[in-house]
Amino acid sequence: MALDGIRMPDGCYADGTWELKMHVTDLNRDVSLRVTGEIHIGGVMLKLVEKLDVKKDWSDHALWWEKKKTWLLKTHWTLDKYGIQADARLLFTPQHKLLRLQLPNMKHMRVKVNFSDRVFKAVSDICKTFNIRHPEELSLLRKPRDPKKKKKKLEEAEEEALELEGPLLTPGSGTSPITILYIGPVKGSIYSSPGLYSKTMTPTYDSRDGSPLSPTSAWFGDSPLSEGNPSILAVSQPITSPDILVKMYKPQSLLDKAKINQGWLDSSRSLMEQDVKENEVLLLRFKYHSFFDLNPKYDAIRVNPLYEQAKWAILLEEIECTEEELMMFAALQYHINKLSIMSSENHMNNSEKEIDEVDAALSDLEITLEGGKTSNTLVLQHIPKKLTLKGYKQYWCTFKDITISCYKSREEAHLMPAHQMNLRGCEVTPDVNISGQKFNIKLLIPVADGMNEIWLRCDTEKQYAQWMAACRLASKGKTMADSSYSLEVQNILSFLKMQHMNPDPQIIEPITTDINPECLVSPRYLKKYKNKQPGFVRDLILARILEAHQNVAQMSLIEAKMRFIQAWQSLPEFGMTHFLAKFQGGKKDELIGITYNRLIRMDASTGDAIKTWRFSNMKQWNVNWEIKMVTVEFADEPSLAFICAEVDCKVVHEFIGGYIFLSTRAKDQNESLDEEMFYKLTSGWI
Numbered sequence: 001m002a003l004d005g006i007r008m009p010d011g012c013y014a015d016g017t018w019e020l021k022m023h024v025t026d027l028n029r030d031v032s033l034r035v036t037g038e039i040h041i042g043g044v045m046l047k048l049v050e051k052l053d054v055k056k057d058w059s060d061h062a063l064w065w066e067k068k069k070t071w072l073l074k075t076h077w078t079l080d081k082y083g084i085q086a087d088a089r090l091l092f093t094p095q096h097k098l099l100r101l102q103l104p105n106m107k108h109m110r111v112k113v114n115f116s117d118r119v120f121k122a123v124s125d126i127c128k129t130f131n132i133r134h135p136e137e138l139s140l141l142r143k144p145r146d147p148k149k150k151k152k153k154l155e156e157a158e159e160e161a162l163e164l165e166g167p168l169l170t171p172g173s174g175t176s177p178i179t180i181l182y183i184g185p186v187k188g189s190i191y192s193s194p195g196l197y198s199k200t201m202t203p204t205y206d207s208r209d210g211s212p213l214s215p216t217s218a219w220f221g222d223s224p225l226s227e228g229n230p231s232i233l234a235v236s237q238p239i240t241s242p243d244i245l246v247k248m249y250k251p252q253s254l255l256d257k258a259k260i261n262q263g264w265l266d267s268s269r270s271l272m273e274q275d276v277k278e279n280e281v282l283l284l285r286f287k288y289h290s291f292f293d294l295n296p297k298y299d300a301i302r303v304n305p306l307y308e309q310a311k312w313a314i315l316l317e318e319i320e321c322t323e324e325e326l327m328m329f330a331a332l333q334y335h336i337n338k339l340s341i342m343s344s345e346n347h348m349n350n351s352e353k354e355i356d357e358v359d360a361a362l363s364d365l366e367i368t369l370e371g372g373k374t375s376n377t378l379v380l381q382h383i384p385k386k387l388t389l390k391g392y393k394q395y396w397c398t399f400k401d402i403t404i405s406c407y408k409s410r411e412e413a414h415l416m417p418a419h420q421m422n423l424r425g426c427e428v429t430p431d432v433n434i435s436g437q438k439f440n441i442k443l444l445i446p447v448a449d450g451m452n453e454i455w456l457r458c459d460t461e462k463q464y465a466q467w468m469a470a471c472r473l474a475s476k477g478k479t480m481a482d483s484s485y486s487l488e489v490q491n492i493l494s495f496l497k498m499q500h501m502n503p504d505p506q507i508i509e510p511i512t513t514d515i516n517p518e519c520l521v522s523p524r525y526l527k528k529y530k531n532k533q534p535g536f537v538r539d540l541i542l543a544r545i546l547e548a549h550q551n552v553a554q555m556s557l558i559e560a561k562m563r564f565i566q567a568w569q570s571l572p573e574f575g576m577t578h579f580l581a582k583f584q585g586g587k588k589d590e591l592i593g594i595t596y597n598r599l600i601r602m603d604a605s606t607g608d609a610i611k612t613w614r615f616s617n618m619k620q621w622n623v624n625w626e627i628k629m630v631t632v633e634f635a636d637e638p639s640l641a642f643i644c645a646e647v648d649c650k651v652v653h654e655f656i657g658g659y660i661f662l663s664t665r666a667k668d669q670n671e672s673l674d675e676e677m678f679y680k681l682t683s684g685w686i
Helices: 041-052 119-130 151-158 215-220 242-247 254-263 300-315 323-363 461-475 485-497 523-529 534-549 557-570 649-662 675-682
Strands: 018-024 029-035 061-065 070-072 089-094 096-102 108-114 138-142 164-169 179-183 281-286 385-388 394-400 403-407 419-422 427-433 438-447 450-458 577-583 590-594 598-602 609-614 618-624 629-634 640-644
Touching: 018 041, 029 041, 041 061, 108 119, 119 138, 119 675, 138 254, 242 523, 254 577, 254 590, 281 300, 300 323, 300 557, 323 534, 323 557, 394 461, 419 438, 427 461, 438 461, 438 609, 450 461, 450 609, 461 485, 485 557, 523 534, 577 649, 590 649, 618 649, 629 649, 640 649, 649 675
Parallel strands: 018 089, 096 281
Antiparallel strands: 018 029, 061 070, 061 089, 096 108, 108 179, 138 281, 164 179, 385 394, 385 450, 394 403, 403 419, 427 438, 438 450, 577 590, 577 640, 590 598, 598 609, 618 629, 629 640
16 A cells, blocks of 8 residues: 555545545535645645546536535635635535525516625626616515414415426626526516616617617517516516415514514625525515615616515505505505506507606606705795694794794794704604594604604694605704705605595596405405405495595506605605614613614514614714624714614614615716625624
């Protein structure tokens, strides 16, 4: 026996080599190689492929270290540098694997995703394939499980069969790391809005007839799958049966909502590092509710998944709304379903006309969800107002800058005010009932020991819109002189107008779709009529929806979707992500709510805000990774510290850093994202 073949007691050979065990997943085969610690990863893979002697494209394969849960992607590093010894077991496996992606419209698609990329990069690649701008707003979420149902039955109830199969297709020139394998069923050729996003911000049109170019055609060219099948994300998906709503998981409490948010993946780690398996179902969702530069002219694909996510949030009762608001959402949903079917039947003839209608309808409003500029700057106003404090004592109020001044009567308005309240950092919540002519605003104003609760009562819709807009701006430190004030007032008035019920309805057109009206409202609303005959309930809901539909009947398809999204944004709970936490000094678990601009300490049972902290007042935040405590320091307030319950504090840390990252975006920046800045703000110091 040669000297180098003598094996020592420690497993090494006399010449210093040792056996490295590897498993080739494609072949389901175990292989051992004689190596030294000085061989680099690239050399290991080369020797492995030579030993396998299988003619195959191995270019996508890499080594995965199971025990350490890490990819060995630095091929110039040696085994010693990685710390790999004879007891290690490596997998030689493809980096791109199949993932079952549930889209915001609840349809499933199988895609090949890079399991070795950070999730942030993987989501960016997915969005590039689907032509969604601003992928930083989306992420991947593990599917929530209903504790009352068995896993198998839940999957059978929620997952739909995929009817259209095709060959593996790689978008564009083949450089994209995502391969679409299956697309769910699509009826006809429905486009949600004209044009596609491009670097030049110019809509993409078909050269033959001038119609908006199908997203699938743009990516797949002459592929047989592209004809008549636009991107599934651009299509509004009507709900076909109320049973679907009944069977799907609905959070019953704020604690249930907090548990859903445990499932967000870590954006700075890969899918494999987070134990995501091949063919696992993950949800593609808008994670950060801060929609930058949402423009219907360029965001053909982006608007529809936003609408779908908003629609399902309403129907699955993830966000609260009043009965009047629910009817408004149902009317918009019915209108969108109807126009989608009409577009399906006559898309080619109407596409250019819809472009003109959209531009005309939106030119005055500049419907972008972050607010647009307006030429009319409203100077400070003194609007007469009644204020009801605790104990129901009434005051006469004026609003100037970001301060409300309260007087005992109108005649004393020239004297010193009885109370003055600075609204910077306050919580603004609507309390409106259109039919009851109730237009109230609830203010929670930060004070040293918590929050003061103030109620404003308005007499008219116009007055309410002016004061609500002023309060919202003041909470951000802005005055009514800000250019966004008049747009905010108009958006609030439009939101109220859509909720009006017509006292003298005109002839209502018969329903032209096969959509069941019970599919347009949440199951909780239907429980009101559980003792009524099904036919009576259906007719009642249909009558109310068609009555509300008169307020939106003239809207184009894209405008209706934008209005739905805006109305969703106007709900008090919009954009609130809940987590269960224990605050330093507290004796019980409470909730922490995170929005695009603030942190909120909340009562876990009622959801009432206890204290609010604005990001703009934040100096720094960090995590003690040993005890999993998040600490936030502010400029002029005591620091905040809490321990996350039932969720890794990294998830909360990422939400804070992510929103701060999004706040740095500006329209004059180029289209590229500063990924390293995102990781710096969200990864922490682990």
